[in-house]
Amino acid sequence: MNTVDEILDYAIDQEQQAADFYAELANRAEKAGMKEILLDFAAEEQSHKDRLLAVKAGERELAPEQEVLDLKISDYLVEVDASEGISYQDALIVAMKRERAAFELYTDMAAQVPASHLKEVLQGLAKEEAKHKLFFESEYDERVLMDN
Amino acid sequence: MSLKDLLSPFYVWQRAFEKPYTSIKPIQERPGSAAYRGFHINLSEECIGCGTCHKICQNDAIDMVRVEAYEGRSGDSGLRPRFDYGRCCWCALCVDMCPASSLRMSNEYTWITSDPTEYHFTAGVEHTSWQENPLGYRRAEGYHLYPTRRIDMEMRPPEDSVHSFDEVVLGYSEEQALLEADRCIECGICVATCPAHMDVPDYIRSIRDRDYEKGLQLMYRTNPFPATCGRICTRRCESVCPVGIQGEPIAIRWLKRFIVDQVAPEDYTRILADQTGDSGYRVAIIGAGPGGLSAAYYLRRKGHAVTVFESQAMAGGMLRYGVPSYRLPDEALNKDINYIQSLGVEIRFNTRVGREIQFSELLDVHDAVFISTGLSLPSSMRIQGEDHPRVLSGLQVLDDVASGRDPGIGGQVAVIGGGNVAMDAARVSRRLGAEVTILYRRRIADMPADAEEIHESQEEGCRIVTQAIPVEVLNAAQPGQVSLQWGEAEMVQDPKGGRPRPVLQEDRMHTDTFDCIISAIGQGGDLGFIPGNLQEQLAIEWGKFIPGEYQHSALAKVFVGGDVANRTADAISAIEDGHHAARGIDRFLNPETYSNSG
Numbered sequence: 109m110n111t112v113d114e115i116l117d118y119a120i121d122q123e124q125q126a127a128d129f130y131a132e133l134a135n136r137a138e139k140a141g142m143k144e145i146l147l148d149f150a151a152e153e154q155s156h157k158d159r160l161l162a163v164k165a166g167e168r169e170l171a172p173e174q175e176v177l178d179l180k181i182s183d184y185l186v187e188v189d190a191s192e193g194i195s196y197q198d199a200l201i202v203a204m205k206r207e208r209a210a211f212e213l214y215t216d217m218a219a220q221v222p223a224s225h226l227k228e229v230l231q232g233l234a235k236e237e238a239k240h241k242l243f244f245e246s247e248y249d250e251r252v253l254m255d256n
Numbered sequence: 257m258s259l260k261d262l263l264s265p266f267y268v269w270q271r272a273f274e275k276p277y278t279s280i281k282p283i284q285e286r287p288g289s290a291a292y293r294g295f296h297i298n299l300s301e302e303c304i305g306c307g308t309c310h311k312i313c314q315n316d317a318i319d320m321v322r323v324e325a326y327e328g329r330s331g332d333s334g335l336r337p338r339f340d341y342g343r344c345c346w347c348a349l350c351v352d353m354c355p356a357s358s359l360r361m362s363n364e365y366t367w368i369t370s371d372p373t374e375y376h377f378t379a380g381v382e383h384t385s386w387q388e389n390p391l392g393y394r395r396a397e398g399y400h401l402y403p404t405r406r407i408d409m410e411m412r413p414p415e416d417s418v419h420s421f422d423e424v425v426l427g428y429s430e431e432q433a434l435l436e437a438d439r440c441i442e443c444g445i446c447v448a449t450c451p452a453h454m455d456v457p458d459y460i461r462s463i464r465d466r467d468y469e470k471g472l473q474l475m476y477r478t479n480p481f482p483a484t485c486g487r488i489c490t491r492r493c494e495s496v497c498p499v500g501i502q503g504e505p506i507a508i509r510w511l512k513r514f515i516v517d518q519v520a521p522e523d524y525t526r527i528l529a530d531q532t533g534d535s536g537y538r539v540a541i542i543g544a545g546p547g548g549l550s551a552a553y554y555l556r557r558k559g560h561a562v563t564v565f566e567s568q569a570m571a572g573g574m575l576r577y578g579v580p581s582y583r584l585p586d587e588a589l590n591k592d593i594n595y596i597q598s599l600g601v602e603i604r605f606n607t608r609v610g611r612e613i614q615f616s617e618l619l620d621v622h623d624a625v626f627i628s629t630g631l632s633l634p635s636s637m638r639i640q641g642e643d644h645p646r647v648l649s650g651l652q653v654l655d656d657v658a659s660g661r662d663p664g665i666g667g668q669v670a671v672i673g674g675g676n677v678a679m680d681a682a683r684v685s686r687r688l689g690a691e692v693t694i695l696y697r698r699r700i701a702d703m704p705a706d707a708e709e710i711h712e713s714q715e716e717g718c719r720i721v722t723q724a725i726p727v728e729v730l731n732a733a734q735p736g737q738v739s740l741q742w743g744e745a746e747m748v749q750d751p752k753g754g755r756p757r758p759v760l761q762e763d764r765m766h767t768d769t770f771d772c773i774i775s776a777i778g779q780g781g782d783l784g785f786i787p788g789n790l791q792e793q794l795a796i797e798w799g800k801f802i803p804g805e806y807q808h809s810a811l812a813k814v815f816v817g818g819d820v821a822n823r824t825a826d827a828i829s830a831i832e833d834g835h836h837a838a839r840g841i842d843r844f845l846n847p848e849t850y851s852n853s854g
Contacts, residue, residue: 138788141796177748180760184727185638195780196799201638246750249757251798252635255675255704256697256777 112229116164119214119233123157126150126206129190133199136192145196149203156240163232170232178238179245181253182208200248207241288363293346293393295364296339298380300326303358305333306443306498309350317343318350323381331445331496341367341375348393353401355441355498361393362386404503407436409510414715418686421581421657424712425487425510430466433514437463439499440506446493451824452478452832456493460511469527471515476528479831480553480596481546481575483588486513488579490706490826516591524595532599533559537845540565540622542609542785545573546827547628547818549596550834551841556599558842564601565618567608571597573630574819575827577655578677580684610785619813624841627801627809628818628834629785631825635778637672641729642775646738650681650776657684665690666771670740671718672696672726673776674703679710681774682718690771692717695724697745697758723747725760732769739769781820806840807833815840 127150134146162168182204188194190202211234218230288294305326310318320335327334337350337359351359359379364386367375380387410426411417417424428436442457450456455474462471475482489509497505519527537560541548544566552562570576571593575584597603609615618625634649636642648663650673656663667690671682674696682692694713696703699722703710714720723745730739743765745758780799783791794809794816795802800823801809801816809816817833819825843850 139783139791141799143792144797177751177757178759179757180762184640184725184760186640186642188638197635197638246752246757250754252778253697254778255635255673255678256637 110226112226113164115217115226115229115233116160119236120157120160120164122210123153123160127153127157130203133190133192133194137194138192139195142194142196142199146194146199149199152240152243156236159236160233170229170236172228172231172235174235176235176238177242179242179249181245181248182241197248197252200244200252203244204241204248207237207244211237211241285366288365288392290363290391291393292361292363292365292391293348294362295341295367295384295386296337296350296379297360297362297387297389297392298337299358299360300336300380302356303336303380304331304356304445304496304498304501305335306355306441306445307333307335307337308353308355308441308443308498309337309359311442312349312353314347314349315343315345317341317345321378323378325381331449333445333448336378336381338376338378341377342372351393352395352399353441354395355443356501357395360395362389363392364389400502402441402499403435403439404499406439406504406507407432409507414712414717417582417712418716421687423487423585424582427517428507428510428514430514430518433463433511434466436507437461437511441499443498445496445498446508449496450493451826451829452835454478454493454512456508459515460506460508463511463515468515468518469523472519472524472527475512475515476530478835479828480550481592481827481831482512483516483591484546484575484584485509485828485831486516487588488575488584489828490824492828516588521591521594525598528595530557530599532556534561535559535845537561537623538563538621539624539626539841540618541626541628542618543573543627543629543818544568544571544603545628545630545818545830546575547630547830547834547837548573548626549593549601550831551626551628551815551817551838552601552834553596553599554835554838555841556596556601558838560623560842560845562601563622564603565607565609565613566603566605567611569605571603571605574632577658578651578680580654580657580680582683582687583680608785615785615787615790622813623845624813624815626807626815626817626834626837626841627820628816628830628837629781629783629820630830631779631781631819633780633782634775635780637726637775637777639726639728641731644729644731644738644773646736646770646772647729648772648774650677650774651779653681653774654684657688663688664772665774666736667691668737668770669693669772669774670695670768670770671774671776673778674698674705675776675778676705676709677779678774678776679705679713679718681776683709683713683716685774686713686716686718692719693768693770694718694720695726695740695742696720696722697725698755699723699747702755723758725758727760727765729773730767734769737769737771738773739767740773741765741767783820803833806843807837808840808844813844815844 130146130150134143137143188198188201214234221227307320310320317340319338321338323336412424437460440460446456459471459474491509493508494505541564544564634651653663669685669690669692671694685692726742728741732739743760747756748759801821803821807815807817815837817837818830
């Protein structure tokens with residue numbers, strides 16, 4: 109991946125894979141109410157993909173300089189299985205950790221590229237993933253850590 | 257007709273250009289004195305529509321009228337005072353009594369109009385020239401027509417209570433209760449706010465009348481757990497009590513307890529005189545907590561046969577196994593439950609639906625089913641090392657203590673969480689002789705526990721460390737102990753709004769060692785007893801049922817309520833859910849009875 113278009117295509121593909129992942133998990137979900145929640149997650153990933161498509165089409169710009177709050181919730185949580193018996197808490201952990209991994213991937217890639225438009229795009233993608241992580245961490249903070 | 261008669265109308269014209277003898281308006285308007293009792297001002301945003309002005313007015317000059325802009329606000333009736341200046345005598349009793357201090361008087365006193373209906377006006381809502389007038393009568397600072405301080409409740413001193421499971425709150429004497437009841441201004445704002453809509457002003461009046469039997473009857477109309485709620489209710493009523501705006505709210509919860517404490521349990525049957533016929537219908541209830549037993553009580557009063565399926569050995573649910581006896585003694589809880597059972601409610605103890613009996617069987621042999629199973633599964637922290645044997649759940653510790661078992665907590669305890677379960681686990685640990693540290697990720701002001709519980713836990717020696725985030729559980733050097741790594745947090749404003757969020761500061765980490773860690777970060781419902789195909793048909797969101805009208809689920813025969821179906825997760829809401837479901841089940845079983853009543 110050496111061009112901006114290739115990077116954006118990769119990122120768009122990753123978002124599609126994430127949407128497919130949650131949709132497939134929703135099909136297998138056994139616990140009451142989890143199907144709808146996982147389909148909501150899939151829709152959220154689809155909206156991420158749509159935003160990146162808009163970037164590729166030149167209708168929207170990434171914001172590599174944007175400050176994004178890092179709640180650091182997922183950093184200290186254990187890995188959980190994305191099984192059919194998944195709970196809401198675990199589904200959020202899976203989502204937070206996936207977004208965190210994507211954030212770290214783009215951050216590492218940007219660090220290896222000399223100053224250029226490509227570097228800015230990678231930094232912008234990292235910020236996008238940081239925002240997605242914040243979205244799921246805020247949900248976790250509100251709904252799971254209510255008494256804590 | 258003479259010539260004089262013909263000309264006489266024209267004679268008046270000779271005076272047309274003379275100076276008039278009368279004036280159109282008083283020559284010079286003299287302003288009222290600075291404290292003059294003139295036209296009324298109402299600060300409508302501060303007014304709560306309690307109607308105290310209307311009640312105290314000796315001339316019936318004030319009506320309370322609906323004002324759309326203020327409808328639907330919590331602790332606000334949506335009404336505002338409308339004045340009739342054909343009746344007002346400017347005595348200012350309304351201003352002196354106003355608990356919200358929203359009512360005052362301007363020093364304006366002249367109002368000339370040819371339309372007498374204009375002298376009716378809704379102060380602060382309809383435009384008047386004097387609404388912003390800084391002069392006029394105000395109630396003097398510190399002057400009130402009723403005592404603003406509540407009668408102190410006698411409590412066991414913390415140095416004694418920390419060594420005992422005896423009740424901490426000792427209750428009012430009759431003299432104290434009468435004085436406290438006298439402070440009630442009977443506005444009824446509390447009735448709308450109470451989830452069960454208890455008739456608070458009337459049962460407080462029964463204290464003034466020393467008619468405690470009447471008080472008990474009034475309470476059972478909407479709440480069959482008055483002894484319990486008189487002790488541990490979250491008392492949203494008190495949070496909106498207008499007397500609390502200028503002072504301390506009426507001690508509604510303690511007054512409720514006082515009434516129940518005056519009546520012996522053996523007199524309940526005579527006083528309440530509940531009729532229980534036989535409708536021929538059978539209703540199953542899953543869970544003998546406050547929601548389930550409230551439904552059972554009101555269903556029996558409708559004549560329906562009720563069987564309650566309870567997984568534990570005793571009834572009460574979280575009230576028995578989650579609330580320690582120093583807050584809710586068994587005798588008080590049993591007083592409520594025994595009366596409900598006396599109406600012919602059958603409770604099958606040690607019977608877990610999904611294990612001893614299947615959910616589908618209940619559906620087959622009953623005409624309706626009410627699910628009120630509560631939140632019994634402790635939430636997991638999901639941090640590294642959490643499965644350490646010295647990490648205990650708060651619910652388990654409370655259950656052990658309530659059941660007479662030793663929870664084996666040791667002498668140094670960390671409690672993680674800021675809800676009532678965390679506070680109770682901490683206070684129970686203190687009573688078992690432990691030194692207790694409560695770690696909470698946000699600030700004390702953010703704690704979901706009752707302020708009273710937080711205060712009492714501190715008084716009893718629990719140390720609260722706020723903005724502390726646990727990150728890992730570690731093996732300790734000593735066997736039988738456990739270490740906790742935690743980090744300090746900074747509260748950061750969320751750019752999207754809402755309350756500030758704690759953010760871990762990785763350069764400020766600590767590791768402390770304890771004999772056990774009690775995790776009390778929340779709990780969820782266990783819906784595993786419902787077969788998958790039926791779960792799909794029930795509306796469930798975030799692990800809770802979404803009830804429809806009258807607590808009806810999406811399944812025809814099934815009704816849901818209590819903590820597993822509401823957001824508030826407190827006893828009084830569960831009690832109301834049970835009452836509401838009983839009405840819904842009765843409508844479902846006897847639709848013809850309600851067909852014309854809407």
